[in-house]
Amino acid sequence: MTEPTRRLLLVHAHPDDESINNGATMARYAAEGARVTLVTCTLGERGEVIPPELRHLTGAALGEHRLRELTAAMAELGVEDFRLLGGPGHYTDSGMMGLPDNEDPACFWQADVEEAAGRLAEVILEVRPQVLVTYDDNGGYGHPDHIQAHRVAMRAAELAAERGWEIPKVYWNRVPRSVGEAAFARLEGDLSALPFSKAGALDDVPGVVADERVTTEIDGTAYAGAKAAAMRAHATQIEVAQPYFALSNELAQPLFTTEYYELVRGRAGAPRENDLFAGLGAGEAS
Numbered sequence: 001m002t003e004p005t006r007r008l009l010l011v012h013a014h015p016d017d018e019s020i021n022n023g024a025t026m027a028r029y030a031a032e033g034a035r036v037t038l039v040t041c042t043l044g045e046r047g048e049v050i051p052p053e054l055r056h057l058t059g060a061a062l063g064e065h066r067l068r069e070l071t072a073a074m075a076e077l078g079v080e081d082f083r084l085l086g087g088p089g090h091y092t093d094s095g096m097m098g099l100p101d102n103e104d105p106a107c108f109w110q111a112d113v114e115e116a117a118g119r120l121a122e123v124i125l126e127v128r129p130q131v132l133v134t135y136d137d138n139g140g141y142g143h144p145d146h147i148q149a150h151r152v153a154m155r156a157a158e159l160a161a162e163r164g165w166e167i168p169k170v171y172w173n174r175v176p177r178s179v180g181e182a183a184f185a186r187l188e189g190d191l192s193a194l195p196f197s198k199a200g201a202l203d204d205v206p207g208v209v210a211d212e213r214v215t216t217e218i219d220g221t222a223y224a225g226a227k228a229a230a231m232r233a234h235a236t237q238i239e240v241a242q243p244y245f246a247l248s249n250e251l252a253q254p255l256f257t258t259e260y261y262e263l264v265r266g267r268a269g270a271p272r273e274n275d276l277f278a279g280l281g282a283g284e285a286s
């Protein structure tokens, strides 16, 4: 078998982040024959569990369960290559910012960035992706594991470049403010028909920025079903009522099937891209 020409690497903090942020993108590129590689940094052992019958799961037991959820989600998206950074359970969930959990020496927030980035650089050198997708420097919304995933991903890209593979294009996950505002306005009208009692706020959505910063729009409408199924597979974390979902806070928010990105390294293939691989030269696409 020959190596797929187009190779996409996504770096995320916890199982579920990939499906919420990039599920449609991952399903689309997998269906088109690209190699899609997901690296998740922790098993989300400190996540709050939604279904009452699963609330007894905590710590390592919850991590094991969430790995099974991730496996099921990747089957829904058609993604075969997914890995935990350093192996399952190597780095543990750091919990929300400011909690004593952040002090646990095994948690990802306490990990040495250089060491963790070295591990991720190995994956980059093996996969040789043309595209890297991760969070912005605030982790999208300030969760310590998301901030750390950003730092590790950006540093790993530098280390891999020093060792022979410079990733041509690096993107951060985004939501254009106008798109978010319109979706939350629709949500107000739809709320009474949903299984969620309250609506979230646009400020709670990671990665919202002014429209002009968004460089790239991936229309995943054809993969809306796959994305929703992948999100449902993360049943401890997500409740889906298309085209909305809620996390354990039970606040409804829009389920975006068009996904948005900001190109932060590399050359855009068009003023407004609709393909993460747009504009890659022949030399970069091999």
Ligand SMILES: [Zn+2]
Pocket (backbone or CB within 6 Å): 013, 014, 017, 143, 146
């Ligand atoms: Zn997360």
